[in-house]
Amino acid sequence: xQTHCCRDYNAESERQKSVEEFYRLxxxxxxxxFVKRMREEYRKMDRVEMSIWECCELLNEVVDESDPDLDEPxxxxxxxxxxAIRKDYPNEDWLHLTALIHDLxxxxxxxxxxxxxxxxxxxxxxPLGCAFDESIVHHKYFEGNPDHHNPSYxxxxxxxxxxxxxxxxxxxxxxxxxxxxxxxxxxxTLPEAGLFVIRYHSFYPLHKSGAYKHLxxxxxxxxxxxxxxxxxxxxxxxxxxxxxxxxxKPYYLSLIDKYFPAKLRW
Numbered sequence: 001x002q003t004h005c006c007r008d009y010n011a012e013s014e015r016q017k018s019v020e021e022f023y024r025l026x027x028x029x030x031x032x033x034f035v036k037r038m039r040e041e042y043r044k045m046d047r048v049e050m051s052i053w054e055c056c057e058l059l060n061e062v063v064d065e066s067d068p069d070l071d072e073p074x075x076x077x078x079x080x081x082x083x084a085i086r087k088d089y090p091n092e093d094w095l096h097l098t099a100l101i102h103d104l105x106x107x108x109x110x111x112x113x114x115x116x117x118x119x120x121x122x123x124x125x126x127p128l129g130c131a132f133d134e135s136i137v138h139h140k141y142f143e144g145n146p147d148h149h150n151p152s153y154x155x156x157x158x159x160x161x162x163x164x165x166x167x168x169x170x171x172x173x174x175x176x177x178x179x180x181x182x183x184x185x186x187x188x189t190l191p192e193a194g195l196f197v198i199r200y201h202s203f204y205p206l207h208k209s210g211a212y213k214h215l216x217x218x219x220x221x222x223x224x225x226x227x228x229x230x231x232x233x234x235x236x237x238x239x240x241x242x243x244x245x246x247x248x249k250p251y252y253l254s255l256i257d258k259y260f261p262a263k264l265r266w
Contacts, residue, residue, distance in 0.1 A: 066123035105175030130158025135209035
């Protein structure tokens with residue numbers, strides 16, 4: 001696995017400047033009320049009906065402006081991640097599929113899914129309803145977020161209690177939470193660990209910096225072990241080695257068939 005160059009937010013380049021501007025908008029506009037509204041809106045699953053694989057192909061139209069490394073089509077990254085995990089964890093087929101679908105929520109950027117702005121779809125995620133931890137990338141821009149100045153929301157616990165469980169915590173809206181909702185609402189049989197990986201893979205303040213652990217319950221701590229395994233591959237499988245899509249496609253179609261209905265509501 002390659003472990004160089006990934007997630008370098010400080011290098012001075014045009015790309016880095018656009019990433020910083022992305023986080024400025026993200027940190028100003030992602031409020032508790034905004035996330036609540038988005039979850040209610042997208043929980044309806046009334047926009048599109050399609051299969052998982054159709055969505056994988058659709059993802060090729062998406063460019064993630066928050067990622068300082070990735071300039072390749074999204075489906076390449078999905079398959080690189082899934083294949084790297086499959087090689088090292090051959091018996092955990094649910095994790096192979098989780099890797100394939102973890103970024104599918106980025107279709108939120110496309111018009112038929114609402115055409116949301118980048119700051120409402122991609123980038124690192126963090127809790128709302130409690131203080132913004134210093135470990136969050138480009139933290140200074142929270143100064144422009146009304147929640148930052150709301151006494152109900154700007155303390156360590158905010159509206160939550162110790163060990164309340166992440167499922168009870170409002171996390172900034174984006175492709176993680178959307179794909180989690182899609183999987184749940186369509187009756188996936190993926191194990192809880194798979195759903196946890198999908199929902200929190202962009203929650204870097206937690207799994208990179210160890211922030212917000214006071215909100216986790218016992219189940220979260222168990223699932224975090226799998227997220228930490230997954231994350232190594234998610235970051236470092238971004239290589240220039242091409243995956244033969246047609247060659248691996250039958251295997252992933254069989255996993256989709258095992259864990260999901262043929263058509264999903266999105």
